[in-house]
Amino acid sequence: MRQSGDVEYRRITDVLWELPPHDGMRVPGRIFASDALMDQVRLEHAPDQVANVAHLPGIKEASFAMPDIHWGYGFPIGGVAATAIDEGGVVSPGGVGFDICCGVRLLASNFTEEDFEQQREAIMVSLDQRIPRGLGKGAIAPASLLGEVLERGAVAALDAGYGWQGDLERCEEFGTSAGADSSVISDHAIERGRRQLGSLGSGNHFLEIQVVETVPDPIAARAFGLAEGMLVVMLHCGSRGLGHQTCTDQLRLMGAAMSRYGITVPDRQLACVPVRSPEGETYLKAMAASSNFAWANRHVLAHAVRESFAGAFGISLDETGMRLVYDVAHNLAKIETHEVEGRPAELCVHRKGATRAFGPGHPDLPGDLQPVGQPVLLPGTMGTASWVLRGVADNPAFDSAAHGAGRVMSRKRAKQQESGRAVRERLEAEGISVRPGSVGLLAEEAPYAYKDVDEVADVCVRAGLAAKVARLRPVGVVKG
């Protein structure tokens, strides 16, 4: 196990740092960060984890870390690693994370901030009541939907009456992960997911009402359905207990199988097997089924959001204009084709706390997004801002970008700074309504516990990972 401080990264550009391969690393470690962000990153174990990931069999080009990198398990949060499938490249559940297909969904609307002010209390009360979150608080969708959801994702939720047909066009994977097989999901995982379809969860998961404050790229914003002054809603959640149990189950299986393939890794949380192996294929089937739960979970929650707004304003769902801007995952491994050493290669691209960021013209994007690239959603904190970015051409990290602000302070330290009540009062004084799952836990997610999201967005741009489209300012928060 490498320890913090064992490895020294050298500056390559003003926003790129590199650790040359050594001691079993197959490729370099590369971190995209400004001086200020790198100073924070060096304080913890994340740089060592970037180096550890570089040991994975079949890894190509580099073990990358996005500007919001922080200490994770096995992989750092913000880690990206692509392995060549034809060269024995591996898949690692640790490169996906426990919350499989955790992601962010952004809804546009026909409302302005002034509209929100008129119905602020009604909206916040309705969301507080409709959005299940926290310990044992149930879910929106019935357990009977679970089997279909595991196979068909958001499509099954749509068929059951949640959401709009047009939503699917604006979901990564169109709301359904291919190759899902619910038969490889354990009974334990099924039981954990049975009462959680349409629930927010806890920790850093949230629902935010935001205002589009500035629009640096009006053309892309128009293509995304965004405009300055528009009220939008951002959701962050994933596959809940079902995904966590699936990761636990698969880590156990892979840990036992690794020796059969002669694989050793510096951290057991990096357990992996060849993509083309029975265990690798089983993991990808289970991951896809868990992803389908996550796509559907956000789909069901978004429907409840639309109902809350329609109810508060006394209008129909259609009249809310709450179209889906995009739904993007930041915990997934995907089979993608990228150019490596001048030739196209089939890769297993792990993004752990990192967002896929396809540039303009990518064939996997729907037609209306082809001219501008894929929306990349970068949630900040409940007291600062969030960003909508877009994918750009010639991304240097297998079409990946940051996934948020990234924590800089432990939960324990954050709670020592201020009480949850004080955090809530300060946010309310700044015009941000807060409905926490637990007031006491609010301090763990206070804005000061995170990096500066504007700095993260700036580094994404300067590093060629993404381009800015719109900055969003929070006016209401429902926390898990």
Next chain:
Amino acid sequence: MLSHTADTGIEATADSPAALIQELATGMFGLIATIGPRTAEQWIAMRVESATLEDLVVDTLSELLYHFEVGDIFFCEFRVDMEPGTLVVTVEAGGVPIHTVEPAGPPIKAVTYHRLTVEERGQVWYARVYFDV
């Protein structure tokens, strides 16, 4: 309690592996909620068998988390026994309804292998475990 940027972990010591698992279970649930001076109102029993002692720690704590989540039980009392010469534990866990407890932190969702340590140090058994929250 161990600090981690995004999540959390604990260290524990005890005079036997079974007692160590009991301490870890108590510590893990102590991160989730506080209940004050109450006694368990309902009990579950389980048996866990693993290939290594490290696995046994992860598997047992994971199984408790499963019952916590699907049973809506917050566990506050534990009786752990290990069959001599084996890596098999039997666990009786007692708890109270989840809606009656006060959260002390976000619910723990998984037990990780990250920096996992379970070893005998002189006369005591030591463990370090990180959790995903």
